Amino acid sequence: MKRITDILLGCIPFVLIFAAWQWLSVFGGFPQKLVPELGQIAQTFVRLVQEGTLWNAAVSTLYRLLLGFVLSGVVGVLIGIMMGRHKTVEDRLLPLISFLYPIPGIAYAPLFVLWFGLGDLPAILLIAFASTFAVIMNTWRGVRSVKPVWIKSAEVMGAKSTDIFWRIVLPGALPFILSGLRLGLASAWRILVAVEMLMSVKIGLGWMIFGSQTFLNTDVMLSTIVLIGLIGVVLEKQVFEQIERRTVVRWGMVRG
């Protein structure tokens, strides 16, 4: 019973927004092209899904996200571990990274276009570059947070340094590394759509929104945004909560 009231209550703002939208569209006196009716948007969404346009765009956007994210994950974790393990590396890199970290990745977009041209390559590189700092900072903090007592006791018990790294430092730093990866993926996702708009990639969700602007296809833009929202929810709920549940929560390092 509580569930049903929950759902009903949750629907109220959506119903209000949809009603207001429909009213604006029909009686607001705005051009249909700019404020299309709900039915029109739904039809366009179904058509785009059936034609496979939306699907193809989503696949290529996710492909860019994945490549960029893997690149930033590998580079970020490596640099972060180096910084956490070696004081000299930390001292040398930290000022540089602290300066670059707060610059919004999207600000580099025109620069990357000049350096690497238009299309996939600069988009992926920029996504990787923009999201790597969160990974570096968190990995570094994670490695630093490993208790010296654990390392010392392992040393006393005769563990080799490779064992110490794989069995103590890495698992100990993992909660931080995972939250860094999560932040990195989120920041990559946040700018990816805009990067696609600025890099004129051939196909992609961001490009689909940007391309529709020229033809005033508001219905296509809104349909794409709906899909973007769905992907965002899935990324957050399915991908990362699953990974965390299977690793650090299971090992009892953080509460689920």
Place this chain on the structure above:
Amino acid sequence: MSKTNAFPWATWGRGLSGLVFALVLWEVFARSGFYSKALTPPLMTVALKLQDMLMDGAIFAHTGVTMLRVWLGLGISFVIAIPLGMLMGTSNTVQRMLSPLLSVLMPIPSLAWVPLFVLWFGIGNSSTILVVIYASLFTLTYNTWTGARAINQVWTKSAFVMGANSRQMLWHVVLPGTMPYVISGLRIAFGRAWIAVIGGELLASPDWGLGKLIFDAREFLETETMLAALVIIGLIGIAIEKLFLRRLEAATIERWGMVQGDRR
């Protein structure tokens, strides 16, 4: 670091050497002719450009417009998000009503809306400010809501027992108790708003703003202008983060000895 209060010369020296090394690497690459100098300008060119922009004041106009957009947007978000989040945190019905909407709108990147805002409101201030609002509103609401829910029950109960009326409860218990979450929400919101304003200006700005400066520089292949603008953007970001937000956060959390907010 040493236990005494001596200045950590060695750490600073190594930090400086890292920066110098990166700059030298850039300089060597720039002068190697591997890329055209127009694409990777030597440091001197960038420095001169920076000086030029500071001298003729154009950079101040661009920066001012960008700051205006970011703070206006954040201000509007703040005014909406705080009451909304408090309402959600204190009333179960409101929470059940609004949290699905919040979780649908929050994961959509604000920049995805830019072309749509441009169609509806034209390029310029209204579109860029709207993007900033979209980028910051939901995080701020979410954090305020979390904060209002996380208030220690002992405080509210003791205030109640001591005969506090609902207004006193709001102003003296609930609001101060939520503040640390609000402030850490503000930090996250600023980070997102900063991305949104630069991205918004790249996509939808008529003539002023740091993002627009970078965008225009591409047309004329003025890489040094882009790099100079990036330096400015970085410095402003650090200044706001270190001098304003972190101090605000530290002051409240340290003073009140409270937990930190959810870093979503």
